Amino acid sequence: MTVELGVIEGFYGPMWSWAERGRLMTSLAAHGYSFYLYAPKADSYLRRRWQEPHPADQTAELESFARLCRREGVRFGVGLSPFEIFNRFDDAARETLTAKLRMLDRAGIQELAILFDDMRSEVPELARTQAEIVRWIRDNTKATTISMCPTYYSDDPVLDRVFGERPADYLETLGAELPKDVRVFWTGEEVCSREISPGHLKRVGDRLGRKPVLWDNYPVNDGDRMSRHLHLRAFTGRPANNAAHLAGHAINPALQPALTAIPALTLAESYRQGPNYQYGQALHHAARELLGVDLANQLQTDLLVLQDAGLERISDEKRQALIHTYDAFDHPAANEILRWLAGDYQVTDEMVQTQ
Known part of the structure; x- marks a missing residue:
């Protein structure tokens, strides 16, 4: 059983060069990875400074990378985090957002991911407000695939401790209010899940009214503690029969792009091999x-x-x-x-x- 594999470059920390990004994308494309989302937290023009236009040289790099992805048969997208826009989604916010969407359209993106992760809000009816923003963006972009990351993107209670208690029925409301063609990211039972089971994914899919896209926080190694370790081992704890309950499986890569490719290849192998997958052999071969x-x-x-x-x-x-x-x-x-x-x-x- 197979599932659409991709990369969501969504880590904190130092930025990659465009050459590094291109080498990883082309390497993984040869092994069945079919989408790439550019969303590094360090690109402030997609996050805390999203209201400001990207500098011309960065826009040119985005356009060049989009062309490279198309040549490799990889769907290219950008993860936009309009920082805490849900606290005030008014006419001024819409006007600024329109300018950003026009720039991304010109860059040639095929997918637009709206990322509400790691943001605090006291807005009542948070899920409905976020769904309204996503619907508006969906109607004002040329991107053919729309995805979003909820504020509460895991069952992990650490999200409630850091960003406030999650609203009751948050996922159910989000699923009911979002258009059915919008893809929703989910990281599993934990922010960095050690294991992800079909039963868990089915439960989340039932709550959302759609199969989630797994945002897999391995081999990512950002943060003070994790960045002191290299994440090199093969994927485990992701059985191939998860595919029946997923709309896609995206890895959040490590800070090291060349080394990231090693575990990334083992994930593709795990889906191909199914019950015959052996993580030690997969690491050796990759x-x-x-x-x-x-x-x-x-x-x-x-x-x-x-x-x-x-x-x-x-x-x-x-x-x-x-x-x-x-x-x-x-x-x-x-x-x-x-x-x-x-x-x-x-x-x-x-x-x-x-x-």
Whole structure:
């Protein structure tokens, strides 16, 4: 059983280059990934400064990437987070939003995702207000696919602690008010779900009145704690029969684009293999295909250190040995490991609070 696979670049932290983004997209397209949503939290013109136009050079890069995606047969979209617009969706907000939508239309997007995640609101009838905004956007964009991320995108109680208690019947109201062709993201029972089951997805789909699109927060490693670890292992806890209850499965990638491709390939393999999937073998095959035999073997040798121990538990002596080892490889993935060892990918609490 298969499901539409994609990427939603939705992490906090440092931005990728467009070349890095393009290499990942083309690599995954060859393995069945069919959509790519550009939504990094660090692009402030899609989030806290959404009312301002993108600079001309960034708009040109978006247009170029959209063309590249079309050539690869990948649906390109943008995740727009009109920050806390639901607190005041008036004529002025509509006028500003119209200008942003026109720019995105010119860039050639095929999908527009409206992301209400990680925002606080005291608005009564939050679900109805958000559905109204999505309906208005749907009627004012040329994008042919519309998706949205709710404020409460998981059962995880951490969302209630941080953003306030979720309204009663939030998902049911959202599902009833949204047009049936609008796709809705969901991360599972937790923000970063260790396991996602068919039973859980069926329950969520019943509440929404549609199959959700899984926003899978693996292999993402943003945040102060997670950015100290590389997420390299193969996917587990996502049985292939989840496909019957999903409209799509999007991964939120790690901060390291070349290394992200390793677990990403194993997810595609898990859906192809179904009950015959073996996560250890999948990691072995994906690493060799992407890195070559020598670098793949080295990475698997160091897996416990890179993924489990993390930067805080690596001694200075071990760090220097790893630098010496990976400096010998001429490969983007090895360079990412070196940058990680140097602390270049560290995400601070301030980044998360301000992006």
